[in-house]
Amino acid sequence: MLRAEAIEAGYGGLPVLKGLTFGIERNEAVALIGANGAGKSTLVRALCGLLPLTAGRILQDGREIQRLPAHQRTRHGIAVVLESRHLFGELSVRHNLELAAAHGERHGAARRKFRMDDVIGLFPFLGGRLDASVQLLSGGEQQMVAIARALLLHPELLILDEPSTGLSPKVVREIVGALATLRSAGMSILLVEQNVALAVEAADRAYVMSLGLIVQELDAAAWKGVLDDEALLQAYLGS
Ligand SMILES: Nc1ncnc2c1ncn2[C@@H]1O[C@H](COP(=O)(O)OP(=O)(O)OP(=O)(O)O)[C@@H](O)[C@H]1O
Ligand SMILES: [Mg+2]
Known part of the structure; x- marks a missing residue:
């Protein structure tokens, strides 16, 4: 449903994404793992329209979307939970959710x-x-509010940037449980996560990112066994 082809993007004169290609199919949960600074959050920003590409294409169901602004990508079914969550801190939970629901009302009819x-x-x-x-x-x-808010935009693809960072094991279990429920209801998920054990549980397969490129694609079988693949974890995650 979503495909990035040879995308390049960066900040000012600094290239970060260096011709990166990957895809995610409908009803798939795919993990994206990689060390600090690999460019994972930069990729998330490029996919959801917060950072312009300098080269390459992003296709949603075969249609180019790389020139659409972020709000239009949301309208087309891509919702994101950013690393920094971007909630309205002074507003109530209800108010935060209602603002998203009001946006969601305007799209996603089908x-x-x-x-x-x-x-x-x-x-x-x-x-x-x-x-x-x-x-x-x-x-x-707050992380749960951020995920709930993204869902009220009625996404077909939910992108989460390191949702478990800094959270207690109990909350992480709750989030993994919610992702499992969404998966079984047919949601496509792109999960950026440095906690590989959690990501293995929550995703069907994975991409490994390093220095702005996808350096490995792990199919379901390879992904299930990744925690035993010390060479890979050492090479790309330094763990
Ligand atoms: N707003 C920015 N301005 C300039 N450079 C940035 C900016 N955001 C990120 N970078 C640089 O881009 C590179 C990739 O950063 P990015 O945040 O995408 O990595 P990441 O894989 O998400 O890392 P982490 O696991 O720490 O979240 C880094 O070298 C970083 O310093
Ligand atoms: Mg990041």
Whole structure:
């Protein structure tokens, strides 16, 4: 459903993505792993329209989208949870979610719709904290609000940039559980994650990124065994 072809992008004169090609099919959960500074977040920004390409194409169902601004990519079914989450801290959980739902109302007619009840079903704590100010929530709770907000845009492809970073094991389990539920409901997921054990659980296969390029593609069988592949983990993750 989404394909990046030889994409290049960077900051000012600094090239970061150096002709990178990869794809994700409908109903697939794909992990993207790689060391700090590999360019994972830069790729996420390029895919969702926050960073322009300097070369290459991004195709969604065969249609070029690399010139569309971020909000139009959202309308076409690509939603992202950024590393920094970008929530409105002073507003309540409800208000943050309602703002997304209002946006979601305007698109996605043919797609699966997510309602407030659906996201509360996925993350039950939300139901009890709707009137809390987001800045008073824990990091894990904020991450769940950020995922819920992305879902209220009715995505077909959900991109998550390191959703587990800095969170307790309990919250990470909850997020992995929610991703599993979404996968079984047919959501396509691109999961950027340095926690390989978690990523193996949450994704069908994976790409390994290093220095702005995809350096390995792991099919389902190779991906399942990746935790035993010390050479690969050492080479690309330094773990
Ligand atoms: N806003 C920016 N301006 C200039 N350079 C940047 C900017 N953001 C990232 N970079 C540079 O781009 C390169 C890739 O960074 P990026 O954040 O994409 O890596 P990453 O794989 O997401 O790393 P991490 O695992 O630490 O999140 C790094 O060399 C970084 O210093
Ligand atoms: Mg990053």
